[in-house]
Each structure stands twice: as C-alpha cells, then as structure tokens.
Amino acid sequence: GLRTGQEYLDAIKVRNKAEIYVLGKEVKDVTTNPFLKPSVLAFKATFDAPWEEDTKDLARAWSPFINEEVNRFNHIHRSREDLAAKVKLLRKISHKVGACFQRCVGFDALNTLYITTELMAQHGKTEPKEKFVEYLKTVQKKDLALAGAMTDAKGVRTLKPSQQPNKDAYVRITEVTKDGIYVSGAKANITGVAASEEIVVLPTRAMGPEDQDYAVAFAVPTDTEGIKIVVGRQLNDARRLEGGDIDSIPYFYNHEGLVIFDNVFIPMERVFLMRDWEYTNQLVEIFAAYHRQGYGGCKAGLGDVIIGASYNLAKQMGVEKASHIQDKITEEIFLTETMYSAGIAASLNGIEVCPGCFWVNPMHANVTKHLVTRFPSQISQLAIDIAGGIVGTAPSEWDLKNPKLKEYIAKYLQGVEGYTAEDRIRMTRLIENVALGVAFQIESVHGAGSPAAQRIMFSRLYDLSYSEEVAKRLAGMKSDVHFKNSAEPWRLSETEKLASKTQKTKD
Ligand code: SF4
Ligand code: FE
CATH class of the missing domain: 2.40.110.10 (Butyryl-CoA Dehydrogenase, subunit A, domain 2)
Structure with a gap:
C-alpha cells in the first residue's frame, strides 16, 4: 500500500x-x-x-x-x-x-x-x-x-x-x-x-x-x-x-x-x-468542491514560503524592524491564514453524503477557492514590495560564477553582514519562481474552476429569500420567516439532494 x-x-x-x-x-x-x-x-x-x-x-x-x-x-x-x-x-x-x-x-x-x-x-x-x-x-x-x-x-x-x-x-x-x-x-x-x-x-x-x-x-x-x-x-x-x-x-x-x-x-x-x-x-459539483477545499492547504503553504522569503530578504537588507515592513508581513500572514481557515472550515463542516463517506462543505470549499483567486496575487505583491526591484533585475548566477565579476557582485549585492550576495540572489529567485509562478498566480485563479464558477455556486447555495424574510421580520414588515434549525441560510447542493442520507442540521 x-x-x-x-x-x-x-x-x-x-x-x-x-x-x-x-x-x-x-x-x-x-x-x-x-x-x-x-x-x-x-x-x-x-x-x-x-x-x-x-x-x-x-x-x-x-x-x-x-x-x-x-x-x-x-x-x-x-x-x-x-x-x-x-x-x-x-x-x-x-x-x-x-x-x-x-x-x-x-x-x-x-x-x-x-x-x-x-x-x-x-x-x-x-x-x-x-x-x-x-x-x-x-x-x-x-x-x-x-x-x-x-x-x-x-x-x-x-x-x-x-x-x-x-x-x-x-x-x-x-x-x-x-x-x-x-x-x-x-x-x-x-x-x-x-x-x-x-x-x-x-x-x-x-x-x-x-x-x-x-x-x-x-x-x-x-x-x-x-x-x-x-x-x-x-x-x-x-x-x-x-x-x-x-x-x-x-x-x-x-x-x-x-x-x-x-x-x-x-x-x-x-x-x-x-x-x-x-x-x-x-x-x-463534488469534484469542484473537493479540489477547491484543497487549495486552502497548498496555497497557504506557498504563502508560508513567500512570507519566509520576504522576512529573510528584509533581514538581509536590515529593514525587518521597520514598521511598514512588519505591517506588510503581518498582512501576508493574515491573507495566508484566511485561505487556510476556509479550507479547514470546509473540512470540519464536511458532509456525510453516503454512509461513512465524507464530502467537503460545498459553501466553505467554494469560499476557500474564491479567496485563493484573490489573495495569492496580493501576497506576491507585498513580497515584491518588501524584496525590492531586484526581483526584476538580479544578475544571473552565471555572473556570480564569472571570475571577472564575482568579487564585484559579492561586494555590491551584499546587504547586512552575515548574508552573502549569493544568499540574496537565491532568496530573490525563490520569490520570483514561487510568487510569480504558475502554481501561485495562474493556477490560483483558474485551477479547480475560474472565479465565476465559485460565484455561481454562492448564489445557488445561498438562500437569499430566507435572509430577506429574516430582515423583513426585523424591520417590522410582514414576513413569513420559518426559522431553520441550522445557523446557515443555505440550500441543499445537488449532491445532497441526490444522497439519501443528508446532513441532519439542514432542512
Ligand atoms: Fe494539489 Fe497542486 Fe491542486 Fe494544490 S494546486 S491542490 S498542490 S494539485
Ligand atoms: Fe490545481
């Protein structure tokens, strides 16, 4: 096995x-x-x-x-x-x-x-x-x-x-x-x-x-x-x-x-x-929700890589204590943990659609992926901001390895002592490859379905008329709200409708 x-x-x-x-x-x-x-x-x-x-x-x-x-x-x-x-x-x-x-x-x-x-x-x-x-x-x-x-x-x-x-x-x-x-x-x-x-x-x-x-x-x-x-x-x-x-x-x-x-x-x-x-x-519907849930894990993990790279590059340049840098790294953390939280919610609120078999929560899974269509580009933007223009201009490793240039590159690319020019180039390349790569930028938008596909699911799953009745009642208008047993104003997904055994908390 x-x-x-x-x-x-x-x-x-x-x-x-x-x-x-x-x-x-x-x-x-x-x-x-x-x-x-x-x-x-x-x-x-x-x-x-x-x-x-x-x-x-x-x-x-x-x-x-x-x-x-x-x-x-x-x-x-x-x-x-x-x-x-x-x-x-x-x-x-x-x-x-x-x-x-x-x-x-x-x-x-x-x-x-x-x-x-x-x-x-x-x-x-x-x-x-x-x-x-x-x-x-x-x-x-x-x-x-x-x-x-x-x-x-x-x-x-x-x-x-x-x-x-x-x-x-x-x-x-x-x-x-x-x-x-x-x-x-x-x-x-x-x-x-x-x-x-x-x-x-x-x-x-x-x-x-x-x-x-x-x-x-x-x-x-x-x-x-x-x-x-x-x-x-x-x-x-x-x-x-x-x-x-x-x-x-x-x-x-x-x-x-x-x-x-x-x-x-x-x-x-x-x-x-x-x-x-x-x-x-x-x-x-089943496949899309499963794959959308997963992005809360893998993309958060890539977020961690970029956070670490941003922080290290800030240290290499001696700016890691500057308040605006700290603030940007904090924002990267917030964006990363938000994607992860949604993926975990999609899991722990999963649905037993057949005896002993578990599907993710379709609303949370779609939310997870929709966050992923937006947050990675924001995280990358912050990383580029922190790392500096070098992400687009760094000399190649072949320059660093050329005996005629080596000394100069070592001298002019070094920031804080203790880090070398090679460290700077390595970390810069990591940001370039991960933050701007297919997995974090393009797949985050289109993998497991493009943004519009999740928005269709939101409107299918969310029962607007229920919320409207709730609001009408509070506003003192005539309302025939029938309170559900669950907190969420959600409709059943197609999968739950077909399953003979559906989650008890829904009606
Ligand atoms: Fe897995 Fe790649 Fe899909 Fe992430 S994007 S869930 S790592 S296959
Ligand atoms: Fe994918």
Missing part, C-alpha cells in the same frame, strides 16, 4: 511507452529530462511524505478496502478529520516543494467517483460502484501515481458538447463494443500528467441527454496507445536547460499538459460512467 519516493521514480522511469512532448520533442525519460525533472521531484514528495517524521501521520491512512495502510493521496475520506488532514498535509508538502505537487487532482477524482458511483448504486445502478471499488483497490495496493483530467478543450464556449462544430471538443465515446469503449477528444491544462502512471478522466460539465456520449468517466494508464501529452510552457522555463543551481529551478516545480485521446480503447471494467448523463451535474 505504500511506496517510497525512490520506488515511484523507478516506476516512472521505465514507463517509457508514454508519448510525451516537451518543446516539440518527444521525451523518453521524464525523470532525467531537465524540463520535467523538477515536476517529477515535486510529485515524488507525495511518496516521500509517509516516510518522513513530520508528515508520516498526516500522509498515512487506513483503507478498509484493502485492509492496509495507504498513502493519503489514494485514500477515500472516512471522516471530517480525514478531510482536515488533507488540507494540513497539502500545506506541509508545499513547504517542502514550493510548488504544486500535482497528486491531489487524482486524489479528488477518486473520492468524486466513489461518491458518484455510490449515489448511482443507491438509485439502483450498482455496477459502476463495483467496478470502481475494484479499481480503487488496485490503485491503493500499488500506490499508483494518478493524474486527474477534467477540463476539456471546450471549443465554442456557448455551445453544448453535442452542438460543437468540432465533435471532439469534449472527450466522448466514439464506439462501444462488448469489451470496452473507444474515446476521442482532449483534456487541457492537466496537472502533473507527464509524471503520472494513470489518468482518471471525468466529465467537465453537466450534460443533458443529447450529450450522453460525452458523459464518460474512466481510468487509463498514461502510456496507453493513442494518448499524446503536450507539456505546456511556463515563465522562465528555458532556464532549466541551462543547468545551473540557482536560476534554473534545480529544485521543484509543476507542469500542466494537453492530453490528446486519439481513438483510445478503454476496457469495460475501467469505465465508471458510460452515457450516465444524469449523474454529471453532481459529479462536477
């Missing part, structure tokens, strides 16, 4: 059938490719976590499915504490990698399929759950590295999948045989996919009956014939090819890729949704 980081690396190294492209060239070994190596190392941190003293309790969980200890990233949440442990683990791993470690999407996809197939079973369709639990057991036993793939290419945004001029704008079933299905289409912006062993594919939006060929969920090994992965570019990425140990991101990073399915065969036992359009609405 538990692999080590090294075992993961060994497995991913020989997974050489996968068709992966970086900068237009096919990559055979992702563990040594300079472009992908930082990403593989960040993914690996999730396999190291169960073996490291400070993370082992958070990273291990007991699976009743295989009666063994498993890596939390392949665990099905059994309690609200499990949900909170996820957020805490994510914050801690961010401290070790300073980037997105990419394994949570697969984690959330597993939990989403567990609840979805359970709800299908409750409504009389038992086969998907049986197939899914078998798959889950394999994943847990082998401790597989999963990528989750949800976002489709999408084509014309105003048109439904079946109305698209490009029939493959959303991943779809092209043929059904007695042994399995054939799928075509593409999933976009897929986190960590080149570092994964399997891809769990979910539909990206609610589908109607006319879109049933697009209502498909399955799991597929990453190196299956017909799958092509095109890894995306990132800011400063060519530095990785320079081979340095300061500028080149020699440590950790993440990647996203376009995953193309060109008539890929999926055996029937790995197909969990097949034209089951009636369940896509809930599925999307």
Whole structure:
C-alpha cells in the first residue's frame, strides 16, 4: 500500500511507452529530462511524505478496502478529520516543494467517483460502484501515481458538447463494443500528467441527454496507445536547460499538459460512467468542491514560503524592524491564514453524503477557492514590495560564477553582514519562481474552476429569500420567516439532494 519516493521514480522511469512532448520533442525519460525533472521531484514528495517524521501521520491512512495502510493521496475520506488532514498535509508538502505537487487532482477524482458511483448504486445502478471499488483497490495496493483530467478543450464556449462544430471538443465515446469503449477528444491544462502512471478522466460539465456520449468517466494508464501529452510552457522555463543551481529551478516545480485521446480503447471494467448523463451535474459539483477545499492547504503553504522569503530578504537588507515592513508581513500572514481557515472550515463542516463517506462543505470549499483567486496575487505583491526591484533585475548566477565579476557582485549585492550576495540572489529567485509562478498566480485563479464558477455556486447555495424574510421580520414588515434549525441560510447542493442520507442540521 505504500511506496517510497525512490520506488515511484523507478516506476516512472521505465514507463517509457508514454508519448510525451516537451518543446516539440518527444521525451523518453521524464525523470532525467531537465524540463520535467523538477515536476517529477515535486510529485515524488507525495511518496516521500509517509516516510518522513513530520508528515508520516498526516500522509498515512487506513483503507478498509484493502485492509492496509495507504498513502493519503489514494485514500477515500472516512471522516471530517480525514478531510482536515488533507488540507494540513497539502500545506506541509508545499513547504517542502514550493510548488504544486500535482497528486491531489487524482486524489479528488477518486473520492468524486466513489461518491458518484455510490449515489448511482443507491438509485439502483450498482455496477459502476463495483467496478470502481475494484479499481480503487488496485490503485491503493500499488500506490499508483494518478493524474486527474477534467477540463476539456471546450471549443465554442456557448455551445453544448453535442452542438460543437468540432465533435471532439469534449472527450466522448466514439464506439462501444462488448469489451470496452473507444474515446476521442482532449483534456487541457492537466496537472502533473507527464509524471503520472494513470489518468482518471471525468466529465467537465453537466450534460443533458443529447450529450450522453460525452458523459464518460474512466481510468487509463498514461502510456496507453493513442494518448499524446503536450507539456505546456511556463515563465522562465528555458532556464532549466541551462543547468545551473540557482536560476534554473534545480529544485521543484509543476507542469500542466494537453492530453490528446486519439481513438483510445478503454476496457469495460475501467469505465465508471458510460452515457450516465444524469449523474454529471453532481459529479462536477463534488469534484469542484473537493479540489477547491484543497487549495486552502497548498496555497497557504506557498504563502508560508513567500512570507519566509520576504522576512529573510528584509533581514538581509536590515529593514525587518521597520514598521511598514512588519505591517506588510503581518498582512501576508493574515491573507495566508484566511485561505487556510476556509479550507479547514470546509473540512470540519464536511458532509456525510453516503454512509461513512465524507464530502467537503460545498459553501466553505467554494469560499476557500474564491479567496485563493484573490489573495495569492496580493501576497506576491507585498513580497515584491518588501524584496525590492531586484526581483526584476538580479544578475544571473552565471555572473556570480564569472571570475571577472564575482568579487564585484559579492561586494555590491551584499546587504547586512552575515548574508552573502549569493544568499540574496537565491532568496530573490525563490520569490520570483514561487510568487510569480504558475502554481501561485495562474493556477490560483483558474485551477479547480475560474472565479465565476465559485460565484455561481454562492448564489445557488445561498438562500437569499430566507435572509430577506429574516430582515423583513426585523424591520417590522410582514414576513413569513420559518426559522431553520441550522445557523446557515443555505440550500441543499445537488449532491445532497441526490444522497439519501443528508446532513441532519439542514432542512
Ligand atoms: Fe494539489 Fe494544490 Fe497542486 Fe491542486 S494546486 S494539485 S491542490 S498542490
Ligand atoms: Fe490545481
């Protein structure tokens, strides 16, 4: 049930059938490719976590499915504490990698399929759950590295999948045989996919009956014939090819890729949704909330990295006691802890949607992600403010290493004694790479759904008419308020509506 980081690396190294492209060239070994190596190392941190003293309790969980200890990233949440442990683990791993470690999407996809197939079973369709639990057991036993793939290419945004001029704008079933299905289409912006062993594919939006060929969920090994992965570019990425140990991101990073399915065969036992359009609405809601909750952990962890870097750079320049600097660092702390608080609230107010299976609180999870669409850019702005213009102008490590320049750089980049010019450049690069990187800036806005998607959820979940009746009553107007048993004026989510067992405190 538990692999080590090294075992993961060994497995991913020989997974050489996968068709992966970086900068237009096919990559055979992702563990040594300079472009992908930082990403593989960040993914690996999730396999190291169960073996490291400070993370082992958070990273291990007991699976009743295989009666063994498993890596939390392949665990099905059994309690609200499990949900909170996820957020805490994510914050801690961010401290070790300073980037997105990419394994949570697969984690959330597993939990989403567990609840979805359970709800299908409750409504009389038992086969998907049986197939899914078998798959889950394999994943847990082998401790597989999963990528989750949800976002489709999408084509014309105003048109439904079946109305698209490009029939493959959303991943779809092209043929059904007695042994399995054939799928075509593409999933976009897929986190960590080149570092994964399997891809769990979910539909990206609610589908109607006319879109049933697009209502498909399955799991597929990453190196299956017909799958092509095109890894995306990132800011400063060519530095990785320079081979340095300061500028080149020699440590950790993440990647996203376009995953193309060109008539890929999926055996029937790995197909969990097949034209089951009636369940896509809930599925999307469940997944989105799970991933939005997680951001309260990983992005808070990146906030900590930036806070630490801001503070250290202030010390290097001798300004750490200046009141405006202290105030900016305090603000960074406030913003970071706010994101985390929301993630913890989403966990501890989680909902038991099926016996023994726990979903996050959808309102708090959406709030968490919405904070994350705003706060990281504010934290980064404060860090740049504290660090100074050097974030945009620092000499390269090659200048520092040039014998003709070395002495001058050492002399003119040093601030307070005890810190060197190299310290200054290293910390500056960390701010540049983390504060302005994909994981903290771009993924924070669009990952797990763009800002508008959360706002739609707020208006769906919040019962405005209830609050209005409360206000009318207090204002002395005629009101027919019927006080709820719960403090929150929330409506039931689609998932809770479908679940036979819903939280008692709601009505
Ligand atoms: Fe995990 Fe955060 Fe990366 Fe999503 S963005 S995969 S939650 S580390
Ligand atoms: Fe993400």
